Amino acid sequence: MISLSGLNPEQRSAAEAIEGPVLILAGAGSGKTRTITYRIAHMVSNLAIPGKNILGVSFTNKAAKEMRERVIALLGKTKSRGITLTTFHSLGVKILKKEIDKLGYHLNFSIYDTSDQLGIIREALKVYQTDKKFDHKRILSKIGSMKNRGISSEDFLSSPYFDEEEPYDLATEYAYRYYQDKLKFFNAIDFDDILFLVVELFDKYPEVAEKYSEKFQYIMIDEYQDTNGLQLKLIMGLVSKHDNLCVVGDDDQSIYAFRGADITNILEFERQFPNAKVIKLEQNYRSTSPILSLANHIIKENKQRRAKTLWSTKESNLKPILWAMGDTDHEAQVVVDEIAKFQAKGGHLGDIAILYRSNTQAQPIEDELRIAQVPYTVLGGQKFYEKKEIKDLIAYFSVMVNPYDQMALRRILNVPHRGIGNATLDKFLLYSEQNNVSLFEAMQAHPDLAGPRAGNIQDFVKLIHTYQEKFKQNSLAESCSVFVEDIKFLQYIDKQYDNAKQADRRKNDIMMFLESAERFQKFQSDQATLKNFVEKLLLQDNQDRQEDEEDEDIRKNEVTMMTLHSSKGLEFDIVYLIGMEEEILPHKKTITDGEDISEERRLAYVGVTRAREKLFMTFCKERKIYGRKVTRYPSRFLYEMDPLYVNQDRTTFGHLTEEEKEEHIKSTFASLSSLLDD
DNA sequence: TCGTCCGGCGTTTTT
DNA sequence: CGCCGGACGA
Numbered sequence: 001m002i003s004l005s006g007l008n009p010e011q012r013s014a015a016e017a018i019e020g021p022v023l024i025l026a027g028a029g030s031g032k033t034r035t036i037t038y039r040i041a042h043m044v045s046n047l048a049i050p051g052k053n054i055l056g057v058s059f060t061n062k063a064a065k066e067m068r069e070r071v072i073a074l075l076g077k078t079k080s081r082g083i084t085l086t087t088f089h090s091l092g093v094k095i096l097k098k099e100i101d102k103l104g105y106h107l108n109f110s111i112y113d114t115s116d117q118l119g120i121i122r123e124a125l126k127v128y129q130t131d132k133k134f135d136h137k138r139i140l141s142k143i144g145s146m147k148n149r150g151i152s153s154e155d156f157l158s159s160p161y162f163d164e165e166e167p168y169d170l171a172t173e174y175a176y177r178y179y180q181d182k183l184k185f186f187n188a189i190d191f192d193d194i195l196f197l198v199v200e201l202f203d204k205y206p207e208v209a210e211k212y213s214e215k216f217q218y219i220m221i222d223e224y225q226d227t228n229g230l231q232l233k234l235i236m237g238l239v240s241k242h243d244n245l246c247v248v249g250d251d252d253q254s255i256y257a258f259r260g261a262d263i264t265n266i267l268e269f270e271r272q273f274p275n276a277k278v279i280k281l282e283q284n285y286r287s288t289s290p291i292l293s294l295a296n297h298i299i300k301e302n303k304q305r306r307a308k309t310l311w312s313t314k315e316s317n318l319k320p321i322l323w324a325m326g327d328t329d330h331e332a333q334v335v336v337d338e339i340a341k342f343q344a345k346g347g348h349l350g351d352i353a354i355l356y357r358s359n360t361q362a363q364p365i366e367d368e369l370r371i372a373q374v375p376y377t378v379l380g381g382q383k384f385y386e387k388k389e390i391k392d393l394i395a396y397f398s399v400m401v402n403p404y405d406q407m408a409l410r411r412i413l414n415v416p417h418r419g420i421g422n423a424t425l426d427k428f429l430l431y432s433e434q435n436n437v438s439l440f441e442a443m444q445a446h447p448d449l450a451g452p453r454a455g456n457i458q459d460f461v462k463l464i465h466t467y468q469e470k471f472k473q474n475s476l477a478e479s480c481s482v483f484v485e486d487i488k489f490l491q492y493i494d495k496q497y498d499n500a501k502q503a504d505r506r507k508n509d510i511m512m513f514l515e516s517a518e519r520f521q522k523f524q525s526d527q528a529t530l531k532n533f534v535e536k537l538l539l540q541d542n543q544d545r546q547e548d549e550e551d552e553d554i555r556k557n558e559v560t561m562m563t564l565h566s567s568k569g570l571e572f573d574i575v576y577l578i579g580m581e582e583e584i585l586p587h588k589k590t591i592t593d594g595e596d597i598s599e600e601r602r603l604a605y606v607g608v609t610r611a612r613e614k615l616f617m618t619f620c621k622e623r624k625i626y627g628r629k630v631t632r633y634p635s636r637f638l639y640e641m642d643p644l645y646v647n648q649d650r651t652t653f654g655h656l657t658e659e660e661k662e663e664h665i666k667s668t669f670a671s672l673s674s675l676l677d678d
Numbered sequence: 679t680c681g682t683c684c685g686g687c688g689t690t691t692t693t
Numbered sequence: 694c695g696c697c698g699g700a701c702g703a
Contacts, residue, residue, distance in 0.1 A: 059692065059693080060692065060693080061692090061693085087692090087693070088692095088693080089692085089693045090693085092693095093693095111693090113693090191692080191693050192693095194693075226692095255690075256690085256691075256692090258689080258690060258691085259690085259691060259692080357689070357690075358689050358690070359689085359690085360688085360689090380691085421679080422679090538693080539692095539693060540692075540693060541693090563689090563690060563691090564690080565689090565690050565691065566690090566691080584689095587689055587690080588689085589689065590689090599690095603690080625688095626687090626688075
């Protein structure tokens with residue numbers, strides 16, 4: 001029996017609302033994850049609903065992992081077995097691995113990332129041939145946004161998003177069809193296809209949708225405010241046999257419209273699902289009252305929203321503070337100085353976050369932290385699997401799993417150098433196209449096309465065949481490491497970089513890759529096939545990373561720096577929200593394009609609500625932009641929050657002694673001098 | 679096949 | 694101001 005008595009009344013009613021559509025509007029810090037994990041535990045333990053009938057979907061592997069762990073903590077391993085807690089994309093891949101042949105793909109399909117995608121678009125535009133130059137990325141992102149609206153390459157022409165007067169739309173129309181044809185020929189799908197094809201499958205074969213709907217009797221969707229039209233269609237398929245859908249989210253934290261999220265999904269949930277039960281979680285367990293009232297003030301300016309007012313019993317006399325700074329260097333100095341003092345008093349740096357709108361803002365802060373020798377980490381940055389050498393290895397493995405994968409094949413054909421250059425490649429490409437066979441088949445059947453280099457082709461084909469067998473017979477980790485040795489990959493890296501340090505770093509990446517194969521094998525045991533491993537890498541599911549195991553609960557003694565976007569879902573005792581300036585937050589682009597700035601306001605709201613105890617905000621009076629010094633103005637959001645924060649102009653005392661500073665503040669903010677100790 | 683020079687541009691990001 | 698991508702030349 002799981003007791004729900006530890007939940008507040010709203011949380012409890014959310015956890016007990018099991019049948020029919022439910023919308024849980026979970027304000028920032030309102031115990032959302034706690035509520036939904038208890039809800040699952042309640043279903044399994046108290047209502048005897050079999051775990052295999054429960055599906056929980058989130059956006060990131062991290063969120064899925066957290067949910068899984070917390071459910072296990074409540075139910076124990078045995079009772080948790082069978083519950084599916086996963087991401088949209090993993091769920092999609094899982095379904096496609098069983099069903100994609102119905103759509104004319106093979107079950108061993110590859111998953112393409114952005115660079116593969118751009119490669120195909122580049123070719124498409126070469127074939128398209130016009131005088132006008134097109135931005136490949138813009139074309140690709142239009143294709144992606146069409147997919148996320150559920151519009152296929154055939155439907156684009158007649159969709160409201162196509163304008164025949166617009167050269168970009170004409171180019172996109174051509175490129176989209178070319179691109180989909182190639183993907184199918186390569187037996188590959190892209191990230192958007194993972195969901196798009198499931199939806200297509202559900203549309204064409206309603207019985208397939210029904211099968212999954214019958215399996216997943218109880219469905220929960222996390223971060224519902226971030227879902228797009230395509231995800232909604234997928235969800236509709238999954239609930240085709242029932243209406244046990246519980247969505248959880250906060251419209252005030254919808255900050256991903258730029259990548260297709262459609263806030264109307266959450267705003268109009270009851271219209272989509274009439275008789276839906278709506279539960280608001282408004283008690284915040286994270287922040288102090290002064291921080292929350294600041295947050296409430298800013299977000300209430302947004303017109304299109306579900307009215308919510310967060311409240312907290314955590315009283316405090318620490319008002320949020322706004323610092324006016326001279327320029328970005330000054331901003332960095334003052335912030336780091338404050339952090340250094342905190343550190344000197346024995347404070348834990350893991351309790352501090354520095355948040356910013358865009359990554360460029362991080363540089364001065366980083367410089368200053370380094371000078372002051374304050375340890376820090378910057379979240380974001382290059383993903384492990386995006387490193388060139390790692391991608392090369394993955395490309396090899398992709399070809400072994402799916403020999404139709406032309407992009408992977410072309411990537412590794414001459415890596416390490418084996419005398420197969422562009423001229424040779426072109427001959428096989430031509431043959432492949434003319435005879436409608438894959439590039440690999442062409443090489444396999446007619447190595448002689450390479451003329452004097454036919455032997456190189458034969459060797460290459462043999463290499464792939466040999467390892468296809470080896471991976472079947474031997475363990476994953478062992479095969480990977482033997483392969484790396486066999487192709488002399490480390491020696492190749494040495495030759496590639498004259499800089500020994502750089503070569504060492506890259507070789508080290510390879511070792512880490514091999515270790516991750518070992519860990520994958522350890523955790524997945526009989527499921528540790530090459531195909532599953534490659535797939536996991538592409539879905540960036542790093543859950544078995546050693547670091548993650550180690551600092552699961554305790555944050556390191558380091559300041560965390562990240563964008564406002566990546567801070568969603570996290571919390572810190574002390575938050576520095578830097579660059580509260582017009583043209584940064586709200587961002588210049590949203591201002592000049594005359595766009596709705598409500599998403600920028602939500603971003604500010606997300607930043608403010610990360611703080612538990614103390615919130616510092618800053619803006620600069622001057623800033624270098626593209627090398628030029630420009631006068632800057634405080635963010636309009638600051639005026640909206642006035643007077644809920646303490647205004648301190650650091651440019652007038654930024655470099656004064658402590659005594660002078662105290663004197664200054666006393667005279668300026670006589671009534672607020674109690675804040676000085678902080 | 680690689681290196682170099684020039685021009686354009688400059689948010690946010692997961693899978 | 695600096696980076697990146699494309700074009701072009703050695």
